[in-house]
Amino acid sequence: MDGTLVDTEPYWMASEHALVSSFGGVWTHEDAMGLVGSGLPAAARILQGKGVDLSVDAIIDRMTDEVVQQLAVSIPWRPGALELLRAVSDAGVPQALVTMSISRMAAAVVDRIPFPAFAAVVSGDMVERSKPHPEAYLLAASTLGVDIAACVAIEDSLTGLGAAVASGAAAIGVPHQLELDPAAPYALWPTLAGRTVADLATVSSEHRGSGPATTETEARR
Missing domain, CATH: 1.10.150 (DNA polymerase; domain 1)
Structure with missing residues (x-):
């Protein structure tokens, strides 16, 4: 988040x-x-x-x-974030927010999203082990009732990406404050601006080696 x-x-x-x-x-x-x-x-x-x-x-x-x-x-939304959330929501793909901020901090952001975006929210005070441990991502997948391998996690930090990769989800790094490793086991996008559900599906498909992309992927942030 x-x-x-x-x-x-x-x-x-x-x-x-x-x-x-x-x-x-x-x-x-x-x-x-x-x-x-x-x-x-x-x-x-x-x-x-x-x-x-x-x-x-x-x-x-x-x-x-x-x-x-x-x-x-003021809510300083990252470029393309709300637009991608809306597109995934409109496509009927379940989404979970996975954050190490505590519940009331997460609520302060989620409550300002102008449409229903997340079917589940996992915050730092809901888990025993913080990122880079995968507990939060695994809890989110369990809450959604989906296979973690079918999920796509979007992160901006090495710590978050470590958690996403360790969980078994496909991972996308969108660098912000820190540089990310282009050779690491995750996709690297310079921004979310202009990205689509089809782009997420492609990352998921490549992660699972399952052939043509579909839209049956769960986006995580």
């Missing part, structure tokens, strides 16, 4: 910087980039290591509050 569907990374980075600074610490751009794609508990522990004297839960709540407040003002 963060960085793939909506460009919330600047909001998270600003919150991290303000939080560390409030405890007299220093938070660099490199520090912030190191957290892109991370689960919130892991990120909170790193912030503690930078001098933030709060519990993991308190850090997560404080940062989430600040990002949700920003989203209430």
